[in-house]
Amino acid sequence: MLEAMSEASGQIDGGATADFGGTYWWHGERINDAGVILAASQIDSADYRAIVDNLPTLCWIANADGYITWYNRRWHEYCGTTPAQMEGWGWQSVHDPAVLPQVMESWTASIASGEPFEMVFPLRGADGVFRPFLTRIIPVRDTAGTVCRWVGNNIDITRQILAQNDLRQAQQDLQAANASLAERQGFLSSVLSASTDCIKVLELDGTLSFMSEGGMEVMEIGDFNAVRGCPWPDLMKDGGVGLAKDAIDAAREGRSTVFEAAADTYAGRPKWWSISVSPIRGHDGRVERILSVSRDITALHEARERQDLLNGELAHRLKNTLSVIQAIANQTLGSAVNRDALASFGSRLVALSGAHDVLTKQSWAAASIADVAGGVLGSFDDGARILLSGPDVAIGARATLSLSLLLHELATNAVKYGALSVTDGSVELLWTIEHEGGEKILSLSWCERGGPPAKAPSRRGFGSRIIRMGLTGAGGTDIKYEDKGLSFHAVAPLDQLQQS
């Protein structure tokens, strides 16, 4: 570590130079306080000594052969040496041994040629620290032109070297940073162009300002300038325009959204896209731009449409098949069984078909209890007499069929014997989710009011069994025949209802 040499105080020896502060040098002449010009001879050697001792550099004088005869005071102050130690070639003791041979070589060459010497080398201070010194030595010639003296000057350039080092370091850091930035930029742009998604950057007004290479390929855009600055929503078709505008509004407010929309490629090829729109934030956290990533889902969309078509066709065939079953039953049993039994069979088949309708809408994955109940009970309700109330809960396909048949039986009975057999009666269907030891239980109740007193059936047929088997076919039901009307309650683990 380099350390700058301390500035000397500038104090002057007393006595011989007592009047030094009272005289001035002006145009090479010396004047005193009174402005009287003093004769050159009046400039005494003490003045010169004061000057050279206090020069803010180390300096010295050598004979023509390089033998140093005199050093100024600063030299000794810095090196912590005495004139006796330094005289002649004693200066070598304050040099760095590693650099000294080079110094000697240059110095002896100058002595031989009489040419000035200039070099930077370290000198050890009194504190043991080496500091860099810019050293210049010039020859002094006599009237015949022969070198008779050498005058040397050593300037501490520690600070300059430090500054130079800092500058060099800063330059290296800058180069490294530039290189890593270029590398990072190259990496990012290679990632961007490798993606088959169409990655776009929008300005806050929704206009396009960037599109990835891969994105231009999938959008069939040859030159980005063809769409630069265009309002991005205008590239959408139909409902996509509004969805894109909504997504931009959301992104401006800092929210990310995903939507699907149709948009033609630039070459006019119709495509479907899954589009994710999110805010790009600046350093201060404010939304500066908007990122839009579109993935081509045309194949998926077409597959989905085919699937929907197929599901619809299948549902239609199923309904026709159920109709045929009903027709066969009518033809086969029409004369053999009583009309009521045939009618019950028919209406149960209709309830089952209703459940199929609800399931078809969800690709047979799940159905909401409200949809199932609404589907089954709609045909029984002649004027808002059946009240449905409960949370939005989805149940599986099998549970949907059980619940449909169950509600159908309850409603049929209510129409025949219960609250719906009179004009003032009503039914309340309530369902809730209850937590029981970490398990979710669906609790469903059917409560009739305003009808005749309920009576337990004298004969237990298939209808009663459907009701008793409850939501999963495993029971968990409770039915009460009371004067105020029938009430039915069923519970089942939600897990079970959703799996089946």
Added chain:
Amino acid sequence: MCHVLVIEDDWLVGEMIADVARDGGATSIERADTEAQAVACALARPPSVIMSDVRLAEGTGPAAVWQIRQLLGPRPVIFITGTPEECEPCDYAAAILSKPVAPADITRAFKAVVPAQA
């Protein structure tokens, strides 16, 4: 007299509808299973009531009924279909029943439109 035209390409379902109509008071019943046949039957003997499917093996029920009504004038029509959403145009229909349909529901719809017995 109540002559009923049943347009239904599924023989069994057509039989059931015909039975219901007969029980409900139809005096004569004719069956057709294509659009063209339905129009021909109606022209040969104009029906008092039409009970029709929507999708047929050839053509559609609504198309047949539209032609019959153009040629013979309005008359009560009940559609019985697995695809009620495809029943177009049929805002004039007395009822649109979804398959499968309970015979009792057909009876109810039929009795609502059948002309009073002479």
